[in-house]
Amino acid sequence: LITNETAAREFANEVNAGSEVVMYNFVAASWNYNTNITTENQQAMVDESLKLALFDQAVEANASRYDWKNFSDTDLNRLFSKLVDIGTAAMTDKVKLERLNNIMSEMEAIYSTGKVCLTENNCLPLDPDLSRLMATSTDYDELLTVWKGWRDATGAKIKDLYKEFVSLSNEAIVQNGYPDTGAYWKSWYDTPTFEEDLKTLFETLKPLYVNLHAYTRKKLKERYGADKFPTSGHIPAHILGNMWAQTWGNLFDLLEPYPGKDDIDVTPQMVQQNYTAEKMFQVSDEFFKSLGLIEMPSEFWDHSMLKKPTDGRDVVCHASAWDFYNKKDFRVKQCTDITMEDLITVHHEMGHIEYYLQYKDQHVVYRDGANPGFHEAVGDVISLSVQTPTHLQKIGLLPEVTNDEEAEINFLMKMALQKIAFLPFGYLIDQWRWSVFSGETTPDNYNQKWWDLRCGLQGISPPEDRTEDDFDPGAKFHIPGNTPYIRYFVSFVIQFQFHKSLCQAAGQNVPLHQCDIYQSTAAGQKLSEMLKLGSSKPWPEAMMMIAGEDKMNAAALMEYFQPLTTWLIEQNDVYKLVFAESNP
Numbered sequence: 001l002i003t004n005e006t007a008a009r010e011f012a013n014e015v016n017a018g019s020e021v022v023m024y025n026f027v028a029a030s031w032n033y034n035t036n037i038t039t040e041n042q043q044a045m046v047d048e049s050l051k052l053a054l055f056d057q058a059v060e061a062n063a064s065r066y067d068w069k070n071f072s073d074t075d076l077n078r079l080f081s082k083l084v085d086i087g088t089a090a091m092t093d094k095v096k097l098e099r100l101n102n103i104m105s106e107m108e109a110i111y112s113t114g115k116v117c118l119t120e121n122n123c124l125p126l127d128p129d130l131s132r133l134m135a136t137s138t139d140y141d142e143l144l145t146v147w148k149g150w151r152d153a154t155g156a157k158i159k160d161l162y163k164e165f166v167s168l169s170n171e172a173i174v175q176n177g178y179p180d181t182g183a184y185w186k187s188w189y190d191t192p193t194f195e196e197d198l199k200t201l202f203e204t205l206k207p208l209y210v211n212l213h214a215y216t217r218k219k220l221k222e223r224y225g226a227d228k229f230p231t232s233g234h235i236p237a238h239i240l241g242n243m244w245a246q247t248w249g250n251l252f253d254l255l256e257p258y259p260g261k262d263d264i265d266v267t268p269q270m271v272q273q274n275y276t277a278e279k280m281f282q283v284s285d286e287f288f289k290s291l292g293l294i295e296m297p298s299e300f301w302d303h304s305m306l307k308k309p310t311d312g313r314d315v316v317c318h319a320s321a322w323d324f325y326n327k328k329d330f331r332v333k334q335c336t337d338i339t340m341e342d343l344i345t346v347h348h349e350m351g352h353i354e355y356y357l358q359y360k361d362q363h364v365v366y367r368d369g370a371n372p373g374f375h376e377a378v379g380d381v382i383s384l385s386v387q388t389p390t391h392l393q394k395i396g397l398l399p400e401v402t403n404d405e406e407a408e409i410n411f412l413m414k415m416a417l418q419k420i421a422f423l424p425f426g427y428l429i430d431q432w433r434w435s436v437f438s439g440e441t442t443p444d445n446y447n448q449k450w451w452d453l454r455c456g457l458q459g460i461s462p463p464e465d466r467t468e469d470d471f472d473p474g475a476k477f478h479i480p481g482n483t484p485y486i487r488y489f490v491s492f493v494i495q496f497q498f499h500k501s502l503c504q505a506a507g508q509n510v511p512l513h514q515c516d517i518y519q520s521t522a523a524g525q526k527l528s529e530m531l532k533l534g535s536s537k538p539w540p541e542a543m544m545m546i547a548g549e550d551k552m553n554a555a556a557l558m559e560y561f562q563p564l565t566t567w568l569i570e571q572n573d574v575y576k577l578v579f580a581e582s583n584p
């Protein structure tokens with residue numbers, strides 16, 4: 001084995017240059033497919049992913065010739081540990097590798113072109129039509145038709161492909177030295193106690209969720225009649241204002257504690273002021289600039305897809321941010337709707353782009369979040385400031401701000417429907433997937449396991465019986481899209497730690513939920529120092545830099561929502577709080 005660390009550093013630099021070219025070609029082919037779903041674009045993307053895999057295999061073979069585990073240079077050691085960790089690209093059987101990539105692109109196509117026909121010739125896609133229906137309809141049966149139709153059009157059609165995907169992905173990852181794909185995904189968080197830490201966080205936050213769930217259930221019973229609800233205390237999954245019941249913000253009209261206050265859902269104002277998708281991204285870019293962070297380069301504005309094409313093309317509408325790994329090209333693809341919900345998504349995607357910009361000069365293997373949860377938190381931290389009534393007033397979306405106790409509870413309720421409601425969902429998706437990858441959950445009980453978790457952790461139940469002919473996990477983008485999900489649960493906790501710390505840096509001595517770091521270059525400085533690291537340091541070091549502590553901690557989230565927690569406990573009859581842990 002080669003022990004010369006100077007030669008090793010030289011090798012790593014050559015790999016970086018080569019990686020940028022191969023990664024660019026792969027990302028560009030993926031972009032072309034995502035923005036124009038055709039069989040030739042699908043094949044081109046699969047071809048590029050095979051080239052990338054072969055490149056990665058060559059890098060791994062060459063890097064393994066170095067005695068990197070014994071390098072004195074700890075950074076070089078870390079860099080090589082990433083060079084040899086190539087994921088499913090380790091699959092040496094090219095036929096199986098091509099099959100794996102074809103299955104993934106096929107599942108994504110089925111999901112992205114899924115439609116529900118409400119009448120013979122009225123077939124609606126998810127974005128924007130079905131999403132709008134789920135967000136606005138209060139017709140129990142119409143919601144059920146859409147909810148069931150979507151699962152028939154996507155999950156049920158993906159089930160067999162997913163089974164094959166699981167076995168091929170596991171077969172590949174074993175060649176990379178991991179027992180199964182879930183173990184590989186967890187390795188990105190490198191702390192050995194990661195799963196227990198998650199469980200502790202979830203148990204700590206569960207009382208907040210149970211309180212919100214009980215309040216929401218009471219209000220929904222008033223709207224739909226108590227006879228529509230199972231005696232177990234679960235809420236039917238299709239009436240929460242979202243196709244997956246993952247956030248409940250669209251129920252704000254029903255759940256608003258004190259109606260008639262400021263209209264903090266600024267969608268009407270945005271429409272009234274003729275907001276465009278472009279304008280929404282410019283508003284977000286301006287916030288990042290106000291912190292002294294890097295503004296969007298011209299390539300971003302020239303090459304992004306900020307709204308759904310009208311030329312009949314099939315596209316993957318699910319929003320996403322793209323790093324082309326050439327230090328110049330960064331894009332967002334979003335079928336932007338002129339709503340406040342989409343303004344929040346805009347900030348989420350721009351958070352990814354800002355991270356890409358901040359770490360673009362790192363070695364390619366370090367162009368990632370400190371851990372995947374960090375990448376998901378950046379945009380959401382900014383949008384915690386943007387969503388404050390005082391900030392919305394500053395940018396002209398809220399005429400006047402009432403500063404009283406009732407308005408404060410209204411605001412916290414709106415935020416809870418976005419953040420607290422999400423926690424069990426963010427937690428359970430990869431609980432299900434890790435159990436599938438490990439073999440604990442076998443194909444003949446994919447759906448049973450899914451509903452055990454949805455009922456047990458989220459307290460929602462299927463509005464009609466489900467069987468193993470259904471594959472309800474497949475109706476959620478990230479399953480056919482094979483995008484890991486625990487990163488969002490991590491993000492929803494750490495974004496409040498970041499927010500608290502950046503608010504202190506900004507000298508904001510107000511309650512956490514009223515803090516707006518807008519125009520604070522001190523906060524921006526603290527954030528960019530951490531972002532520039534990418535994944536070049538273990539994430540506890542990055543956490544210490546930005547949050548002053550090296551662990552995930554739910555305290556900041558609980559502090560943010562404290563006034564609402566108190567209010568909800570007063571509202572709820574304590575003995576009716578908990579939904580049965582078992583199935584309905």
Ligand SMILES: CC(=O)N[C@@H](CC(=O)O)C(=O)NC[C@H](CC1(C(=O)N[C@@H](Cc2ccc(O)cc2)C(=O)O)CCCC1)C(=O)O
Pocket residue numbers: 246247318319320321322323344345348349352375376380488
């Ligand atoms: C090339 C590529 O794939 N790039 C990655 C980024 C990267 O890895 O560099 C990427 O763009 N992933 C897409 C994904 C999109 C969204 C999402 O899927 N969100 C979750 C959970 C959630 C819900 C509410 C919320 O406020 C925040 C998150 C959901 O909707 O279920 C859609 C809406 C927001 C974020 C994303 O941006 O994370």
Ligand SMILES: [Zn+2]
Pocket residue numbers: 348352375376
């Ligand atoms: Zn994200």
